[in-house]
Amino acid sequence: MxxxxxxxxxxxxxxxxxxxxxxxxxxxxxxxxxxxxxxxxxxxxxxxxxxxxxxxxxxxxxxxxxWLYKPESFGAEPTYNELDIFFEDDHLLIINKRAGVDVHPTTPEQSNTLANAVAFHLQCEGIFTKVRHIHRLDRDTTGAILFAKHALAAAMLDRMLAQRRIKRTYVALVHGIIHKKAGTIDVPIGRDRHHPTRRRVSKTGERAVTHYRVLETFPQKQLSLVQLTLDTGRTHQIRVHMSYIGHPLIGDVLYGGFDQFVSRQALHAAKIEFLHPITSEVISCVAPFQDDAFADIDLYSYFS
Missing domain, CATH: 3.10.290 (Structural Genomics Hypothetical 15.5 Kd Protein In mrcA-pckA Intergenic Region; Chain A)
Known part of the structure; x- marks a missing residue:
């Protein structure tokens, strides 16, 4: 088609x-x-x-x-900000998100989010549809994030995400040397009633499943580079689970990490892969690192 x-x-x-x-x-x-x-x-x-x-x-x-580009409210004020786009067609947009950027506004006056920049980009293309992000990344998590350009693509991608037909692979730098080279963390996650944004492992929480594989270790710095995939999408899932097994992300002070190397959690959405819902082509994108958290690591050597 x-x-x-x-x-x-x-x-x-x-x-x-x-x-x-x-x-x-x-x-x-x-x-x-x-x-x-x-x-x-x-x-x-x-x-x-x-x-x-x-x-x-x-x-x-x-x-x-x-009539799929029927004009509607963007849902975010179009504001220019440079975007690192590494896939785009008439249906979807994949962006390499920088650290320190929210995916969407949390207040009406906020205008420096990814959604604001995407709205500006769509406006420049003559598209005046709602900004539709298919999934989210934390403010300080970098890497690949997927947007739909029209309602039909959004509905199809939402369903694919729910059916786990969109494969997202993360990499993280964590404290300590992980001796078990691969494993699965299957423990529920719930809210921490003592902290407004923190999550914790909780028997009454929702099931959360994280698979990890150690890519490389750095004994001198006592760090491990880990590849992670998720079966579920709980808030802060990777951060909570890695902290739970005693290997918090570096820079992630909320969950027990230290910021002697970087000032944010060292988590990157490295790869996204799926079958295009309309054209049926295989979409496979590796998002290059953008900052110093992973400055000395050749990402492509792990995903080539």
Missing amino acids: TTKRKGEWLEFSSNWNGQTVESLLKEVWQAPKKLIHQLRMDKGIKVNGQAVNWTTPLLPNDRVQI
């Missing part, structure tokens, strides 16, 4: 094999009912530029146009 943006419309071309507009939306893309209803109300689907019955079979050379 190929696509091309034409103003506020997105055009799809394929050998449709007798599919209908309705089967595309409901069966192939599994679009949310609310979005399908809105497209009906807006007369937001055309075939070869004409309104059609949604149950009419499509012909092999038909061009399906969908």
Whole structure:
């Protein structure tokens, strides 16, 4: 399937094999009912530029146009800030996030977040849709973060994330030498009632599963470089779990780490990999390091 943006419309071309507009939306893309209803109300689907019955079979050379860039509030004030983009098409955007940047505003007046910068970027492309981040990273966590450019892509990516079909791999520098080269941490995480933002291992918390593998150790500095993947997405999961096994992230003073090397937790979303929900191409991106926390480490040697 190929696509091309034409103003506020997105055009799809394929050998449709007798599919209908309705089967595309409901069966192939599994679009949310609310979005399908809105497209009906807006007369937001055309075939070869004409309104059609949604149950009419499509012909092999038909061009399906969908009003997916309908103007709406960005949800964040467009504000210029340089973005490190390493994948972009008409449907999604993958950015290498810097440290010290929130993903989205927490107050109406906040304008220095990633969402503000993405809104500005979309505006420059003539796209005036809501900024839709598919997942989050902590303020001081760096690396790959995924955004959708329209509601259909967002719905499909959200479902893929819930089904763990978007693989995200992290790397962290932790205190101490981890002697067990690989393992799984499967302990629940809940809120710490004594601290407003801190999480802790708790029997009454939600299940959290983290898999780790030691990539390299640095005996002189008593540090380990660890690769991590998650089966669940709890707040601060990696930070809590690594602290729980006695190897807090360097710089992570909230969970027992020390900041003698860096002033933030040394956690980086190193790689994101998934099957593109619309074009079906394999998307695999390695996000290069951007700061001194990992200054002497060749990331590509581990993910090439």
